[in-house]
Amino acid sequence: MNDSLLDVRGLSKSFPGVRALSSVDFTVRRGEIHALMGENGAGKSTLIKVLTGVYERDAGGTKLAGREIFPNSPQEAEACGISTVYQEVNLIPDLSVAENICLGRQPTTFGKIRWGAIMQRAKEALARLELDLDPSRQLGSCSIAIQQMVALARAMDVSAKLLILDEPTSSLDEREVSELFKVIRKLRDDGLGIVFVTHFMDQVYSVTDHITVLRNGELVGEYLTAELPRLELVARMIGKDAKDVAAMENHDPGTHIIREDKPFLEIKNFGRKGSIAPLDLSIRPGEVVGLAGLLGSGRTETARIIFGVDKPDSGEMFLDGERVNISSPRDAIRRRLAFTAEDRKVDGIIPNLSIRENIVLALQASRGAWAKLSRAKQDELADKFIKALRVKTPGPEQLIKNLSGGNQQKVLLGRWLATEPRLIILDEPTRGIDVGAKAEIEKLISDLRREGLAILFISSELEEVVRTSQRVIILRDRKKVGELIGEAITEHAIMSQIAAPTAETKAVLHA
């Protein structure tokens, strides 16, 4: 108990109609990395927001290094010694790197900012993370990974005792993740307590010492990472039996079910400078083709040029053997292509419209403004997909923003299925949704495939790609580097192709 740094006892927080946290205990020790796990709605975010002073708690106590604290704003939390790095980089793109590190606590004399001192401090903070970066550079011109590191440097600039990392890795590729982990481990060895929130199991097991699991706002338990098998962890998170979870792990080879040999989509030498080097790819009806690769390897870029969001500058594209030229998403939809984009909130849902309106939108758009679907037809479509996709909602007139992430994803799938597509591109359809809903979406993908849809499936989670795909295209550094078919698809095979040039990537990750 002596080495406990953060001690949360009986923390409760309610929102009107929702009990987000009920009497949760949470302990972080000095010099450890502590994973905070749970499905969406488990209360992770609420817990963190209470700790960082964004929300006010209803009941309970928080002690940091033995002292009772009551942060009422992120500023006060920082002053207490709690620093946070968020999933989306929360820095100021228009200001310089140095200023981002020091903003809000710039050194001043008589109120006058000392710019020289800011530069000096920024250099020191960057050096501590072994980052070689010009502090006068405008932040917005740096890559996301660098920005994430700057956020970390900022968090370290105050003498933090507790560092909270809220899904810091979701937009980093594997190499960047291992860089980040190196830094985190160093900070841990310096005696910091680190809270690590993530959806990635691998990362939890490679870097953390303890795991605390929350479910429905309640504490499930605290475990030693080394002593909790993965399947057990998943089971605790979703509150199911470990055997049910094991059933999810089935691979769907499905090669024998593919009905036709003629591809629906075929691209040859198709590419765009700066996005993705020219590549060949074909998808047959009834086939799931997985696109595997690290973030930034050109997966989303490939999807975008196929769907006409970006224009290709080389190669040709064939649909049903006929050469076509797709210049916009509208064009693609007309040719019965569909695309669920990576970022559901930004590129997917229309938050303040109803489920019904979200479902009919793409079909209506393909018909044009003048041929309006009758209300009866709209209701019929909404009911059909709510039932078929098992969307949990009181009714079709519910606003989509009130649904959970997994249900939003199902509605978006419904939006595209309503257009009766022949090819659907799914870019990270399971990102940020809970394990139960993930399994359901995977099952849906398999069902759709059996019905004869061609599917291009993009996911960062290799197990998922392995489970659902009949063919996997592997991308690295914006280039296609390999292709696996049927039984040859294993996590190991994909990993070895991705990681071919830098074997140490894997080593670091699984250290």
Add this chain to the structure above:
Amino acid sequence: MLSFSIILFWVVFAALLFFTRKLRIFWPLLALALLLLFNQLLTPGFFKLELREGHLYGTLIDILKHGGIVMLVALGMTLVIATGGVDLSVGAVIAVAGAVLAQAVAVHNLSPGVAMLIAVLVSVGLGAWNGLLVAGIGIQPIVATLILMVAGRGIAQLISEGQVINFTDPTLVFIANGYLFGLPFTCTLVLVLLALTYALTRGTALGLFIEAVGDNDVASRYAGVNSRFVKFTAYVFAGFCAGLAGLVAASEIKSADANHAGLYAELDAILAVVIGGTALTGGRFYLLGSIVGALLIQTLTTTMYARNVSADIAPVPKAIVVLAVCLLQSEKARRYLSKLFPRKNMATPAPKFEAAS
């Protein structure tokens, strides 16, 4: 004192309020009812109606008549705001339309029909210019329409060569001063435009597209909505509405005054739209709400005239309305209120709990 018709009026209004109690339009309607009630009790003669030569006269009729310009402009503005934009140039467009109309009739001796057509077409053109800047080039709407707001009155003066041009053509004078079905002709004009707007947006899928684009532009484009076309259409339509309002404004004073025609019309129209329940950030829109909002603004102005308040001071109560509307629509303000009256906290929407994860 209370005549039968006045009792009937209040009964109908009360019934209206009752049936709309769960709709967005309830609040502006209630505000209008309270303002009218205030006048009923404290402003003598406010509800007096006279029938002369088959035409109705009275303060209430004046509200309908003079509110015409803002109502017309507000319809177009509703669509623009729903796309997530705003059109600051409508006042300037009103001035241009008036100048074109007067110049065509008084200087070039064109027939009134042709003159009106040209004036409206020019306005549509100006709307298309705004649409081009916003939808074509992708300039922020406040900025894009600011250009025409600044330059528009200069253009109007250029057209009218800096003169106030008078005209006497009976057809043109009729627009704002004539009567149809016992009511001012502007009422018919507003109703026709309302019906047209309704048909344009709800009879087709354009309304859905407008709301989708206003709520999430990128997602709408990925879903195949032609977002540029939708926005462009909204600005063109706003130009069209401003053009019609320009005809009314010129007809009202039988001349074109480039400096004063439609002054503050854009602000009144935006206010009307927001009062009506359409959020400035775009998304869901409420056409009838905007009409009620425009009526509320005009009733306020007319109340002031009827109570002999100087026209110059009129902005003060208007400011109070702006403030009240803002506060009513602010979720935060409602939350403070529900803290004050804890029993009725059901009005507070549950926060997006899941989304926080």
Add this chain to the structure above:
Amino acid sequence: MNRLNPKYIPSAATALVMIALYVLGCVLFPNFISLRVIVNLFGDNAFLGIAAVGATFVILSGGIDLSVGAVIAFIGIFIATTISSGVPPLVAILLALLVGTLFGAAQGSLIRFFDLPPFLVTLGGMFLMRGLAFVVRQESLAIKHSFYQQTIRGLSIQLAPRIAIPFTAICLIAVVLVATYVCVYTRFGRNVYAIGSSETSAFLMGVPVGGTKIGIYALAGFFSALAGCVSTFYMQSGNPASFVGLELDAIAAVVIGGTLLTGGVGFVAGTLMGVLILGLIQTLITFQGNLNTWWTKIAIGVLLLLFIVLQKTISGKGRT
């Protein structure tokens, strides 16, 4: 450093346009070269400039202030009335500055505490101030006080025989210097940029967003009130009906001066250049003599268009 940072391009363009307009004037009209033209340019546009500096802060933070013109008119008639009722001018001016600052702070508080859109709040503020100006007095009122007739005039700096930098111009230059200092060397100033660039990030980084917002509008209110005071120095009177639409000129000057209307990028010095450009256009048209004043509006509109398209192309390239 070998390539120009994109955020300086609009300001560089502004400087170019300003110089080009001045050279054009010098080529067309021989009298244009005189020092007097430059001095007058500063003096005549002083109150617009001061108001525009206030607007710069608001726009940098991603907001907008529509109340500027009405506040200046209100402060003008307020000072005129209080002085004529026997209040010492300095007291009246201090009172006016206080009123303006409090009014701005009130607007800022509404925006901060109720999450209201600045557009609507300051629209309400505009109506309120315009109406209140008429409540104070219905028509214009000349200020007859020795402080105005002699002291203010005596505060000018003599440059050459019969050419002096008027006190109004001195005020403008002082305001620009102070505002630049605030922008670059104070935490408040940096917070303004941070909020304009990304409000949520700024909040999570511990920037006191709420207080800063109130401060920004209070500062804008203060500058509007100061502009109102300077307008009384310039006009020697107050008029409740004056300066209608001045907020548009102020916003135009800020945009032409290179500040992004979305916030986060811009310079006070750019705003000064923007104001001088508007002034130069006015002067050119006055010198020309045959052109009507409406050309001013059209010219400003065209310049706005050019600069907005320029900003658009730069920011389009700078960000993905």
